[in-house]
Amino acid sequence: QLTSGEDSYAKPQFRADGRALYALHSREVEKVYSLNRLTAFNWPTVTQPAFLTQGWDRSVDDFVSAPDSRSLYLVAEESGDTKLFRVSSDGGTPAPYSKASGTFSELTLAGATPVAKWESAVNPAEIVTLDSAGEKRAITSFNTAAAADLDWLPLKHFTFRSKRGREIHNMVVLPPGFEAGKKYPLLVLIHGGAHMMWKDQFFLRWNYHLLAAPGYVVLLTNYTGSTGFGEAFAQAIQQDPLKTPGDEINEAADEAIRLMPFVDATRQAAAGASYGGHLVNWLQATTTRYKCLISHAGLINLESQWGTSDTIYHRELNNGGPVWEQGPVWREQNPIRLAKNFRTPILLTIGENDYRVPLNQTLENWSVLQRLRVPSRLIVFPDANHWIQKGEDSRFFYSEVHAWLKKWLLG
Numbered sequence: 458q459l460t461s462g463e464d465s466y467a468k469p470q471f472r473a474d475g476r477a478l479y480a481l482h483s484r485e486v487e488k489v490y491s492l493n494r495l496t497a498f499n500w501p502t503v504t505q506p507a508f509l510t511q512g513w514d515r516s517v518d519d520f521v522s523a524p525d526s527r528s529l530y531l532v533a534e535e536s537g538d539t540k541l542f543r544v545s546s547d548g549g550t551p552a553p554y555s556k557a558s559g560t561f562s563e564l565t566l567a568g569a570t571p572v573a574k575w576e577s578a579v580n581p582a583e584i585v586t587l588d589s590a591g592e593k594r595a596i597t598s599f600n601t602a603a604a605a606d607l608d609w610l611p612l613k614h615f616t617f618r619s620k621r622g623r624e625i626h627n628m629v630v631l632p633p634g635f636e637a638g639k640k641y642p643l644l645v646l647i648h649g650g651a652h653m654m655w656k657d658q659f660f661l662r663w664n665y666h667l668l669a670a671p672g673y674v675v676l677l678t679n680y681t682g683s684t685g686f687g688e689a690f691a692q693a694i695q696q697d698p699l700k701t702p703g704d705e706i707n708e709a710a711d712e713a714i715r716l717m718p719f720v721d722a723t724r725q726a727a728a729g730a731s732y733g734g735h736l737v738n739w740l741q742a743t744t745t746r747y748k749c750l751i752s753h754a755g756l757i758n759l760e761s762q763w764g765t766s767d768t769i770y771h772r773e774l775n776n777g778g779p780v781w782e783q784g785p786v787w788r789e790q791n792p793i794r795l796a797k798n799f800r801t802p803i804l805l806t807i808g809e810n811d812y813r814v815p816l817n818q819t820l821e822n823w824s825v826l827q828r829l830r831v832p833s834r835l836i837v838f839p840d841a842n843h844w845i846q847k848g849e850d851s852r853f854f855y856s857e858v859h860a861w862l863k864k865w866l867l868g
Contacts, residue, residue: 459503466496468519472546474526476500481517482508489774490652490684490691492516495531495544509548514687519564521571522546530554530571532564534685536626537614537657541573541587555591560658572596578630578666579609581659608633609666612657612677617712619705623681623690627709628655629717630665630675640721642866644673645710645747647729647736651682651694651702661851662844663730671859673866674720678709680736696777699739699790706736707744724866728858730754731814731843735792738822741803742795749865750803751858754814754843757822758793759786767812796825802832804861806854808841834861 459478460466463485470479478500481493493516496506509529510517518539519532531542531551539560542551555561559577566572567586575593576582581600585593595601613629632641646663648655655677669675679686680702682694694702706727714722726749729737734755741750756762763772763780777784788794803826807819816837826833836857838850845854 642724645727647733649731
């Protein structure tokens with residue numbers, strides 16, 4: 458046994474010269490989020506680990522030791538990208554190694570050459586190498602020809618200062634055939650987690666460009682609780698799980714409308730899954746600005762979610778104690794307690810085998826909506842868990858999402 462205490466260590470890897478053992482360290486604290494910091498143990502005489510990225514306010518996702526044992530390459534999230542960094546084996550502040558935007562992952566070495574998977578929202582993943590200046594070169598082209606045939610544009614970034622004084626990062630997806638002189642409806646897409654971030658990357662589930670394809674501007678907001686903006690920013694969601702993120706999402710929509718005259722302020726919709734679905738249901742309870750909503754695997758009732766989800770304790774941390782103590786969050790940030798305000802047409806989807814946000818949450822929501830006669834539609838995927846993973850289910854999901862948005866945004 459090399460470690461003790463309640464802290465966690467992951468991804469152990471020896472330094473190239475065999476004289477140190479590296480690992481990612483995560484503190485066990487009464488917080489809903491903790492950074493992964495790079496640590497080093499002397500080897501073979503193991504002592505207390507040295508923290509190589511102690512003062513760096515980013516979470517290390519992956520790392521690899523350079524062959525000369527003098528430095529390491531790191532991958533970490535930052536402001537919508539997953540970037541590549543380099544740090545001395547003695548520790549310090551990691552320096553950017555590549556200027557490329559987008560998402561690096563699966564980092565390894567071929568001899569002394571860093572090799573990784575790289576992608577962006579308009580570049581499906583390929584394998585790249587990086588030279589000594591950090592310039593990347595693709596060594597595969599599985600998707601290059603297909604991607605070149607698509608009418609899509611790179612993401613646009615903007616930030617604004619929220620009413621709470623926080624710097625909030627956003628990305629914007631433009632539809633195919635975009636014309637600056639036209640007006641487009643706005644689809645506010647809300648990420649789950651909450652401890653993740655919208656990235657400049659390509660993936661199928663909630664694909665940015667597939668959602669924008671019928672002619673929508675899609676807004677991606679990294680609200681309070683998101684990763685990639687420092688430990689305190691991610692932790693600030695604790696005991697404020699829905700209100701501040703919800704306010705920031707609305708403020709981001711206001712800022713997008715202000716900055717981009719091609720956005721039609723009279724036609725806005727919001728959609729999200731998991732924590733994003735929680736926030737959609739919170740918007741249902743707190744605003745009528747959106748023409749329609751889409752909530753996949755979203756909770757409506759903090760109390761019954763606590764009792765039926767496969768994870769419980771972090772919900773107590775987030776909500777300020779167990780449900781029976783009935784602290785302010787349980788009473789004031791629980792969407793079902795504000796159900797009298799529900800007005801907005803909403804599409805509800807859920808996997809029957811979801812244990813993270815169980816089916817009961819969506820059925821409770823559906824019952825409330827039917828009782829209040831709010832225009833709504835319920836779709837249950839019998840074979841899905843927390844994610845819709847089967848190809849035909851995914852195709853059907855997108856067809857229903859597009860039909861719902863068309864009905865309420867395009868008339």
